[in-house]
Every structure is written in structure tokens, then in C-alpha cells.
Amino acid sequence: MHINLPTWLTLFRVALLPVMVVVFYWQFPGHNITAAIVFVLAAITDWLDGYLARRLNLTSAFGAFLDPVADKLMVAVTLFLLVExxxxxxxxxxxxxxxxxxxxxxxxxxxxxxxxxxxxxxxxxxxxxxxxxxxxxxxxxxxxxxxxxxxxxxxxxxxxxxxxxxxxxxxxxxxxxxxxxxxxxxxxxxxxxxxxxxxxxx
Missing domain, CATH: 1.20.58 (Methane Monooxygenase Hydroxylase; Chain G, domain 1)
Structure with missing residues (x-):
């Protein structure tokens, strides 16, 4: 299966989730700002992968499946952290x-x-x-x-x-x-x- 650039960005967004969790709980100076930066970076890839897929006509079945899953995971994980x-x-x-x-x-x-x-x-x-x-x-x-x-x-x-x-x-x-x-x-x-x-x- 060939993975194109937008799908790599989506996979990168998923990979950022455990990073955000670790930074969120790791009590080093500025950890909250760092966790927010990781979240913003994930949100930017959410916009960028869709833009590139449309602009460069790089759509794929796997990317179409993974993108909304990554979005939901990003929001759900963040909400769970905040509730806890x-x-x-x-x-x-x-x-x-x-x-x-x-x-x-x-x-x-x-x-x-x-x-x-x-x-x-x-x-x-x-x-x-x-x-x-x-x-x-x-x-x-x-x-x-x-x-x-x-x-x-x-x-x-x-x-x-x-x-x-x-x-x-x-x-x-x-x-x-x-x-x-x-x-x-x-x-x-x-x-x-x-x-x-x-x-x-x-």
C-alpha cells in the first residue's frame, strides 16, 4: 500500500497524541505551553493534510478512513486529559x-x-x-x-x-x-x- 504525503501527515498527527499525553503530565517548566504547542501542531496537520489532498489530488481510501479517526482521537484524548x-x-x-x-x-x-x-x-x-x-x-x-x-x-x-x-x-x-x-x-x-x-x- 502506497502512503502519500497527506496520509503521512495524518499518521504524524496520531503519533503526536502520546507525545502530548506525556508532556501534559511531565512536570517540567513550561510543560503546559509545550503540550498546547503539540496540540496546535496536530490541529495544523489536520488542515494541511486535507488541503494537500485536494490541491495535489492525493486522495486515497486509507487516508479518507484515517483522517476523521485521527481528528476524533485528537479531541477525545485531549478532553479525557482535561477531565482527569x-x-x-x-x-x-x-x-x-x-x-x-x-x-x-x-x-x-x-x-x-x-x-x-x-x-x-x-x-x-x-x-x-x-x-x-x-x-x-x-x-x-x-x-x-x-x-x-x-x-x-x-x-x-x-x-x-x-x-x-x-x-x-x-x-x-x-x-x-x-x-x-x-x-x-x-x-x-x-x-x-x-x-x-x-x-x-x-
């Missing part, structure tokens, strides 16, 4: 619930997409604005929370901003998931599809 470091009190509850909503939505919609593909009803894919907005909010929130996960007193305000942005991303996650479910609902009921399905985020 955020235990105790209502802030911990809010963080855990938000993470569960985001990860649960990704699992549910991924299962729905797989089923739609199996019955041959996923021919047209469009990107919705709500999905893009959710992704932007989510990435900014995760970067802020990684940097400030130790919640130092002088940076508490910035940490709360990250929490708020993640909650907003959670709400948008539900919204986009319901949007996708609504589009697929006629097919789930056994009716002919009334409009094209919308894939909110990649």
Missing part, C-alpha cells in the same frame, strides 16, 4: 458532562454516517456553518484549557474563558448533531430522502 485534571466540584461536573456530550455526539454521528454509507445514501456531502463554528470554538477552548489546566490564580480568568468556550462548543455539538439527524430522519423512517445530508465537520 479537572476533578471536584461543579466545574468538574460541567467539564465531564461537556466532554461526554462532545465524544458521545462524535460516536453517534460516526455510526450514523457508516450506516448511511452502507445503504448508499451518502453520495453528497456539504459543510454547514454550525459545524465549522463548533470546531473553531472547540479548538480554541482546548488550547486555552491545556495551557491553563493547572488553574493558577493569576490565570484563572483566562481558564474560565476556556471553560465557557468549551460549553459553547458542546451546545453547538448538540445543534450540529441534531441537524445531521434531522436530515437523515426520513431515511431512518424508511422514507425517501427529502434533501441532501449535511456533514457539518470533518
Amino acid at each position: 485534571s479537572h476533578r471536584g466540584g461543579w466545574p468538574g461536573v460541567v467539564m465531564a458532562v461537556t466532554a461526554a456530550v462532545i465524544v458521545g455526539r462524535e460516536i453517534s454521528v460516526s455510526a450514523l454516517r457508516e450506516w448511511m454509507a452502507e445503504i448508499g445514501m451518502r453520495a453528497t456531502v456539504k459543510v454547514a456553518f454550525v459545524g465549522k463554528l463548533k470546531t473553531v470554538m472547540q479548538m480554541i477552548a482546548l488550547v486555552v484549557l491545556i495551557v491553563q489546566h493547572e488553574r493558577s490564580a493569576e490565570a484563572l480568568r483566562l481558564y474560565h474563558i476556556g471553560e465557557a468556550l468549551l460549553v459553547v462548543a458542546g451546545v453547538l455539538t448538540i445543534w450540529s448533531g441534531l441537524h445531521y439527524l434531522r436530515a437523515a430522519w426520513p431515511i431512518l423512517r424508511g422514507e425517501p430522502p427529502r434533501r441532501e445530508l449535511a456533514d457539518e465537520d470533518v
Whole structure:
């Protein structure tokens, strides 16, 4: 199997995940900044591999499978790290619930997409604005929370901003998931599809 440049970038993104975990817990000066840099680098490869695949026509079946898996892993692993470091009190509850909503939505919609593909009803894919907005909010929130996960007193305000942005991303996650479910609902009921399905985020 030939692995092209975009797929190598996707594999690199997956390889960065254990690096981020180690740096996140390794208590050296600036480890939080370093962990955030690793996360941002992974996010950049997410954009770059898709851009190169389209620009250079370097698409492949393996790359099409691996790219969304790498995206979901990146977000899920980061959320698990933040939840584990955020235990105790209502802030911990809010963080855990938000993470569960985001990860649960990704699992549910991924299962729905797989089923739609199996019955041959996923021919047209469009990107919705709500999905893009959710992704932007989510990435900014995760970067802020990684940097400030130790919640130092002088940076508490910035940490709360990250929490708020993640909650907003959670709400948008539900919204986009319901949007996708609504589009697929006629097919789930056994009716002919009334409009094209919308894939909110990649």
C-alpha cells in the first residue's frame, strides 16, 4: 500500500497524541505551553493534510478512513486529559458532562454516517456553518484549557474563558448533531430522502 504525503501527515498527527499525553503530565517548566504547542501542531496537520489532498489530488481510501479517526482521537484524548485534571466540584461536573456530550455526539454521528454509507445514501456531502463554528470554538477552548489546566490564580480568568468556550462548543455539538439527524430522519423512517445530508465537520 502506497502512503502519500497527506496520509503521512495524518499518521504524524496520531503519533503526536502520546507525545502530548506525556508532556501534559511531565512536570517540567513550561510543560503546559509545550503540550498546547503539540496540540496546535496536530490541529495544523489536520488542515494541511486535507488541503494537500485536494490541491495535489492525493486522495486515497486509507487516508479518507484515517483522517476523521485521527481528528476524533485528537479531541477525545485531549478532553479525557482535561477531565482527569479537572476533578471536584461543579466545574468538574460541567467539564465531564461537556466532554461526554462532545465524544458521545462524535460516536453517534460516526455510526450514523457508516450506516448511511452502507445503504448508499451518502453520495453528497456539504459543510454547514454550525459545524465549522463548533470546531473553531472547540479548538480554541482546548488550547486555552491545556495551557491553563493547572488553574493558577493569576490565570484563572483566562481558564474560565476556556471553560465557557468549551460549553459553547458542546451546545453547538448538540445543534450540529441534531441537524445531521434531522436530515437523515426520513431515511431512518424508511422514507425517501427529502434533501441532501449535511456533514457539518470533518
